[in-house]
Amino acid sequence: MGKIQMKTPLVEMDGDEMTRILWQMIKEELLLPFIDLKTEYYDLGLEYRNKTDDQVTIDSAEATKKYGVAVKCATITPNAARMTEYNLKEMWKSPNGTIRAALDGTVFRAPIQVKGIEPCVKNWEKPITLARHAYGDVYKNTEIKVPGAGKAELVFTAEDGTEIRETIHEFDGPGILQGIHNTDRSITSFARACFSYALDTKQDLWFATKDTISKKYDHNFKDIFQDIFEKDYKSKFEAAGLEYFYTLIDDAVARVMKTKGGFIWACKNYDGDVMSDMVSSACGSLAMMTSVLVSPDGVYEYEAAHGTVQRHYYKHLEGEETSTNSVATIFAWTGALRKRGELDEIPELMEFADKLEKATLKTIEDGKMTKDLALITSLEDVTVLNSQEFIRAVRETMETF
Ligand code: NAP
Ligand code: MG
Numbered sequence: 001m002g003k004i005q006m007k008t009p010l011v012e013m014d015g016d017e018m019t020r021i022l023w024q025m026i027k028e029e030l031l032l033p034f035i036d037l038k039t040e041y042y043d044l045g046l047e048y049r050n051k052t053d054d055q056v057t058i059d060s061a062e063a064t065k066k067y068g069v070a071v072k073c074a075t076i077t078p079n080a081a082r083m084t085e086y087n088l089k090e091m092w093k094s095p096n097g098t099i100r101a102a103l104d105g106t107v108f109r110a111p112i113q114v115k116g117i118e119p120c121v122k123n124w125e126k127p128i129t130l131a132r133h134a135y136g137d138v139y140k141n142t143e144i145k146v147p148g149a150g151k152a153e154l155v156f157t158a159e160d161g162t163e164i165r166e167t168i169h170e171f172d173g174p175g176i177l178q179g180i181h182n183t184d185r186s187i188t189s190f191a192r193a194c195f196s197y198a199l200d201t202k203q204d205l206w207f208a209t210k211d212t213i214s215k216k217y218d219h220n221f222k223d224i225f226q227d228i229f230e231k232d233y234k235s236k237f238e239a240a241g242l243e244y245f246y247t248l249i250d251d252a253v254a255r256v257m258k259t260k261g262g263f264i265w266a267c268k269n270y271d272g273d274v275m276s277d278m279v280s281s282a283c284g285s286l287a288m289m290t291s292v293l294v295s296p297d298g299v300y301e302y303e304a305a306h307g308t309v310q311r312h313y314y315k316h317l318e319g320e321e322t323s324t325n326s327v328a329t330i331f332a333w334t335g336a337l338r339k340r341g342e343l344d345e346i347p348e349l350m351e352f353a354d355k356l357e358k359a360t361l362k363t364i365e366d367g368k369m370t371k372d373l374a375l376i377t378s379l380e381d382v383t384v385l386n387s388q389e390f391i392r393a394v395r396e397t398m399e400t401f
Contacts, residue, residue: 012039015073017308061102071336106193111283116379126262132272136182208252287325304328323371359398
């Protein structure tokens with residue numbers, strides 16, 4: 001049987017440490033034997049980012065805009081320790097941050113559910129996809145520790161010098177202050193990314209804020225979502241039999257617990273940070289979580305939700321065996337290949353992506369898994385495999401289909 005042919009290259013962003021090792025194994029065992037893999041390769045490993053003054057990250061984001069689909073390996077975000085470890089010229093920014101800024105994207109994350117690794121919330125039959133707004137609010141705040149009595153005001157000065165001024169509080173003693181913001185432009189692209197992704201994945205969309213308390217700030221989010229929905233998406237949602245549902249954040253939290261799952265939950269930045277950790281921990285493992293960055297003009301970047309698994313990499317360097325879970329990285333590849341297949345009308349490529357995902361899940365359901373899953377599975381008599389053995393087991397399962 002001939003290999004599957006591709007038309008347009010995938011933008012391939014290689015990464016760091018243990019995930020870089022998995023990346024190579026996945027390509028060799030699970031992709032190259034079946035696909036005439038066409039990629040435009042960018043090495044986002046920290047060494048090469050440093051060598052190119054991080055230009056490679058910018059180039060990879062530009063290539064993603066050009067081709068429309070990228071697959072990314074986890075990468076190191078440098079900190080002080082990495083400066084010495086890699087002898088860096090500068091503390092380069094997070095590649096994910098750079099790519100997200102270039103694509104103006106929203107990140108969608110969903111647990112990969114498999115028999116034997118059941119969510120703690122028993123009625124969650126289908127994954128809940130979290131869409132987190134990744135700009136502004138408390139993540140771009142300005143804070144003051146108020147030393148003592150005095151008046152705090154919120155002042156906006158327009159370009160022409162006119163002022164809007166509101167009293168925040170008259171302090172009679174020490175306290176704290178915080179200024180936060182967001183922009184209509186960012187909220188608009190967040191909303192568009194959510195509506196498009198809901199249509200794309202045929203799932204209902206939920207959105208929740210605290211607009212009863214925050215009558216201008218949160219209300220603005222609600223209004224922008226509603227306006228865009230009415231104007232551009234309502235008829236498309238109706239045609240697809242989908243629902244857009246807005247409610248208060250506390251009501252959403254209570255309802256989510258009682259649902260069967262299978263929808264997208266859009267959250268403001270802070271809510272998304274907290275709620276995605278809640279959903280992923282309720283589903284067992286960060287290594288069982290897909291993550292895709294979607295830009296408002298329909299560019300996709302697929303990755304794993306976890307990091308470079310540094311602790312395992314150091315063991316690997318010392319020649320010790322590792323049992324690192326490659327499922328999320330495999331699903332980053334299948335997500336990207338399926339999307340490429342869809343855009344280029346290559347049904348075999350989409351079928352291959354489905355088959356590889358099924359083989360990955362079946363391998364686990366057959367009791368063959370990495371250590372992180374073996375620790376939490378409800379299956380009995382499981383075999384704990386090392387990093388390489390698991391990938392080979394997936395290959396064997398795939399060959400039985
Ligand atoms: P991490 O790589 O996600 O790993 C944290 C811990 O979670 C691991 O030590 C391991 O626990 C467990 N784990 C995560 N992924 C796993 C997998 N695939 N299989 C098995 N266990 C897994 O986070 P980190 O150690 O905080 O960060 C390491 C580096 O990754 C940092 O330099 C950070 O900048 C980077 N990072 C990158 C991204 C990204 O590119 N998207 C995201 C987050 C972090 P045990 O040690 O208990 O086995
Ligand atoms: Mg968090």
